[in-house]
Amino acid sequence: MADVKVIANVEGSPQTSESTHPPPNEGDFQAIDPHSGVKRGLKTRHLSMMALAGIIGPGLLIGSGGALASGGPAALLIGFGVIGIIAFSIMQSLGEMTTLYPSGGAFTSLADRFVDPAFGCAVGWNYFVIWIAVLANEYNVLSSIFVFWSDKVPLWGYFLLFWFAFLGFQLLGVTTFGEAEFWLALIKLLGLTAYFFFSIVYVSGGVPGNGAIGFRYWHDPGAFSNGFRGVASVFVFCSTFYAGCESVAVAATETKNPRVAVPRAIRQVFWRIIFVYMGSAFFFGLTCPADADSLANGKSRALKSPMTIAIQNAGWEAGVHLINTFILITCLSAVNSSIYIGSRTVLFMAQEKKAPRFLGYTDRRGVPVSAIVFTNLFGALSMMNVSTGAGAAYTYIVNLSGVSTFLVWGAISFIHLRFRSAWAKQGRHENQLPFKSALYPWNAYFGLAANVFLAFVQGWQTLSPFNAGNFVDAYILLPIFAIIYFVYKVVFKTKHQRLLEVDLDTNRRKDVDTHDHEKDYSGEDPLYTAKSSLWRRIAVNF
DSSP, X not given: OOOBOOGGGOTTOSSOHHHHSOOOOGGGGOSBOTTTOOBOOBOHHHHHHIIIIITOOHIIIIIHHHHHHHHOHHHHHHHHHHHHHHHHXXXXXXXXXXXXXXXXXXXXXXXXXXXXXXHHHHHHHHHHHHHHHHHHHHHXXXXXXXXXXOTTSOHHHHHHHHHHHHHHHHTTOHHHHHHHHHHHHHHHHHHXXXXXXXXXXXXXXXXXXXXXXXXXXXXXXISOSSHHHHHHHHHHHHXXXXXXXXXXXXXXXXXXXXXXXXXXXXXXXXHIIIIIIIHHHXXXXXXXXXXXTHHHHOSSTGGGSHHHHHHHHTTOTTHHHHHHHHHXXXXXXXXXXXXXXXXXXXXXXXXXXXXXXXXXOOOTTSOOHHHHHHHHHGGGGGGGGGSHXXXXXXXXXXXXHHHHHHHHHHHHHHHHHHHHHHHXXXXXXXXXXXXXXXXXXXXXXXXXXHHHHHHHHTTGGGBTTBXXXXXXXXXXXHHHHHHHHHHHHHHHTOOOOOGGGOOOSTTOOOOTTOSOTTSOOOOOOTTSOTTSOHHHHHHHHO
């Protein structure tokens, strides 16, 4: 894991601590960020729990059933593992930059600073596509759950009720959002933990009326469903499930103490990968056969979940209602997070002239009202699925989030390489960084190469047999990314940033809760130091 360093204690540092950090600015300690106008209302525990479980939603609980059916239990583990390694690499790169530059714009602003404003525009709009696709899917799942329980209200009726409810909640402000996400994320972690315990008891023969099944489903129907083709298809599924781990960077601007909160949240992503994703992949494949008919033909969303199939196979037919309730809780959190991340993304872009100006407005409480309403409007795409004819278009829109994730992650790795090159070119030392990426530069090169590779090969199965609709869906964002880049570059006459001219000091800020404004606050987590016990380090990281 990456270490958090105290600059003043580094021997042989080429600069003093005073030259390492810019002088204190009163804006660093204001409740409202002076650059973006948003409120710094997220606490360290809010950001930590968002990193651990904030974006866990129906994609994992239901979508993993489709991945299991396509590839089998071994492919599911391989897919989650490979994409998890890439996600860890991306988060290390992002953590190093976001800890240093937590104010405004996340990686879209970092792209402006270290690459080209046109590149930042292309990355920002691709990132927005991810969240409107996720938002539409979550609204659809949420409304479908209530139709399953009672069809007296039509799907669109439930959608309208939830649309206005989420809009009102988001307008309450970021502190309310953070507190809700903290408790919802905690419930999600406890729910997954309970299922993992159930899985151990079930496969060991501890459920009355059922013998021990062990690894039966790894032998029949088998570890792999469709060979390499199945494994490749799982990669696209998994990229969608992992989308959101980079949202820590988006939330950093609204965090009170980013130099403590961001490194801790970055370290916790490792445990999220191991516990949440690898744990889910292992236990889903252990307790649910990949050829279960309900994975593809379930009458409701919940019936397509590996969790539901496992519980019903264990003898509890009514377990579908329990899983529906759990999925409902994850939906509430996922819709909430999608609106938050999408609105902040378009807010920052508007303030940097990459989106309509009115979307950059924030009220006196630091709430981006226009951006929230604009983002939430895209939730109406979920209603396309009501019509059979529009259902195919809806599926295409949702699938766009997979390739968008690869494009954005690859961009983050590239931005990190540019940042480090500028840092070295201007005579600065890596020991001056408050958070250092592990295994640099290899992790950044790996992240860039892996995401470029996956962006180009993720749709290869559409070639044989050739399916024009699926092919366009798989690759349309690649030329759109280039079009946005070149159009913005031509219209605004932007220039590629030169390493010696890159501004390495603007938007660096100290934590709001720093008591002594004149103190050179290094950002070291007081609960995570070199002298901390192993168990305390594990507890803080988790």
